[in-house]
Amino acid sequence: MDRETRTFAERYYRGLRDRVPSGGGPTPSSSVTFIQTPDAFSYADFVKGFLLPNLPCVFSSAFTEGWGSRRRWVTSEGKPDFEYLQQKYGDAVVPVANCGVREYNSNPKEHMPFRDYISYWKEYIQGGYSSPRGCLYLKDWHLCRSPFHADIFRSFSWSVNICGKKKWLFFPPGQEEALRDCHGSLPYDVTSTELLDTHLYPRTQHNSLPIEVIQEPGEMVFVPSGWHHQVYNLDDTISINHNWVNGCNLANMWHFLQQELQAVQHEVGEWKDSMPDWHHHCQVIMKSCTGINFEEFYHFLKIIAEKRLLVLRQGLKGDSGDSQSLGLGLQQAAFDIGRLADVLASVVVNPDFQRVDTSVFSPQPEELLQQLEDTVTATEAL
Numbered sequence: 207m208d209r210e211t212r213t214f215a216e217r218y219y220r221g222l223r224d225r226v227p228s229g230g231g232p233t234p235s236s237s238v239t240f241i242q243t244p245d246a247f248s249y250a251d252f253v254k255g256f257l258l259p260n261l262p263c264v265f266s267s268a269f270t271e272g273w274g275s276r277r278r279w280v281t282s283e284g285k286p287d288f289e290y291l292q293q294k295y296g297d298a299v300v301p302v303a304n305c306g307v308r309e310y311n312s313n314p315k316e317h318m319p320f321r322d323y324i325s326y327w328k329e330y331i332q333g334g335y336s337s338p339r340g341c342l343y344l345k346d347w348h349l350c351r352s353p354f355h356a357d358i359f360r361s362f363s364w365s366v367n368i369c370g371k372k373k374w375l376f377f378p379p380g381q382e383e384a385l386r387d388c389h390g391s392l393p394y395d396v397t398s399t400e401l402l403d404t405h406l407y408p409r410t411q412h413n414s415l416p417i418e419v420i421q422e423p424g425e426m427v428f429v430p431s432g433w434h435h436q437v438y439n440l441d442d443t444i445s446i447n448h449n450w451v452n453g454c455n456l457a458n459m460w461h462f463l464q465q466e467l468q469a470v471q472h473e474v475g476e477w478k479d480s481m482p483d484w485h486h487h488c489q490v491i492m493k494s495c496t497g498i499n500f501e502e503f504y505h506f507l508k509i510i511a512e513k514r515l516l517v518l519r520q521g522l523k524g525d526s527g528d529s530q531s532l533g534l535g536l537q538q539a540a541f542d543i544g545r546l547a548d549v550l551a552s553v554v555v556n557p558d559f560q561r562v563d564t565s566v567f568s569p570q571p572e573e574l575l576q577q578l579e580d581t582v583t584a585t586e587a588l
């Protein structure tokens with residue numbers, strides 16, 4: 207991140223903070239921007255055009271041209287190179303979901319050696335894309351359909367097709383509300399005819415059409431924070447994806463965790479008065495449903511804050527060689543510290559966080575907040 211982009215991003219968040227919430231950012235257009243050439247596109251363009259406004263985009267296959275996996279995992283016909291993959295990764299035990307069986311809004315999973323999965327995949331192709339074992343989905347190297355969801359903790363993600371082709375259906379944040387059933391649950395499959403049943407899905411008439419993207423081999427899709435999506439493999443497909451949180455979506459993560467806790471509190475509300483440690487139990491339930499509780503979120507903030515404080519301390523001493531070796535530029539670190547300070551300021555005044563036993567936390571949340579705020583002041587002119 208360069209100085210100019212940091213200034214732009216800081217102004218953007220200052221603007222958001224001072225504005226009365228209006229229920230959303232820019233109105234997404236019905237098509238997704240395609241980025242053709244790496245030479246003409248910088249990280250600054252990505253921050254301004256996509257991370258800050260939280261909009262999806264697709265990067266052309268030129269961006270992944272040099273990837274070893276695109277050469278080695280794929281045959282000259284553009285199909286998965288089963289021989290190579292088996293020889294290289296056959297012993298790995300991989301999680302496999304059965305797409306034909308639904309377990310709540312997901313699929314039951316089992317583990318098997320990758321070589322067994324490859325045998326299954328070959329049989330499935332030979333059987334005309336069908337098998338008596340059903341449609342098995344190797345998680346992380348997705349096969350077939352990924353049920354409707356938004357990514358974990360409202361993270362961003364990117365996904366590259368090493369080979370094969372996918373169809374994505376995207377719903378901008380908030381539009382999933384019209385897809386909830388009469389119990390408030392989201393559908394497993396947004397294309398199901400069940401959604402035509404207005405008793406079961408009373409709000410679907412307010413629903414707008416999803417934004418559709420076809421992702422070709424080598425292309426990379428950027429999935430913004432909180433955008434619900436459903437994905438289909440249109441071909442034998444191998445993809446690599448990665449989720450991340452940074453200064454641009456950290457507040458979304460905190461907002462999401464507060465909503466998750468509220469949902470738990472609502473669900474077990476009838477025991478609030480009869481259970482002395484009800485608030486603690488809500489955190490336990492939240493941890494098991496969401497994967498993280500407020501205590502862990504504080505530790506998450508602390509770890510990312512400490513690394514950035516270190517980078518900036520070294521940078522301010524003029525020791526920029528070391529800060530580069532931590533893999534983080536000074537301007538990025540300074541921007542992140544500002545976002546961390548804003549989020550932590552909201553965490554420490556949250557009544558549910560104030561009920562968490564923080565006595566053994568080091569540093570204490572208020573102390574860390576003070577350090578962050580001091581650093582924001584010290585790095586203003588950086």
Ligand SMILES: O=C(O)CCC(=O)C(=O)O
Nearest residue numbers: 348352363365429437447
């Ligand atoms: O490719 C898939 O099946 C799902 C990918 C996905 O949901 C993501 O990258 O966020």
Ligand SMILES: [Fe+2]
Nearest residue numbers: 355356357363
């Ligand atoms: Fe996803």
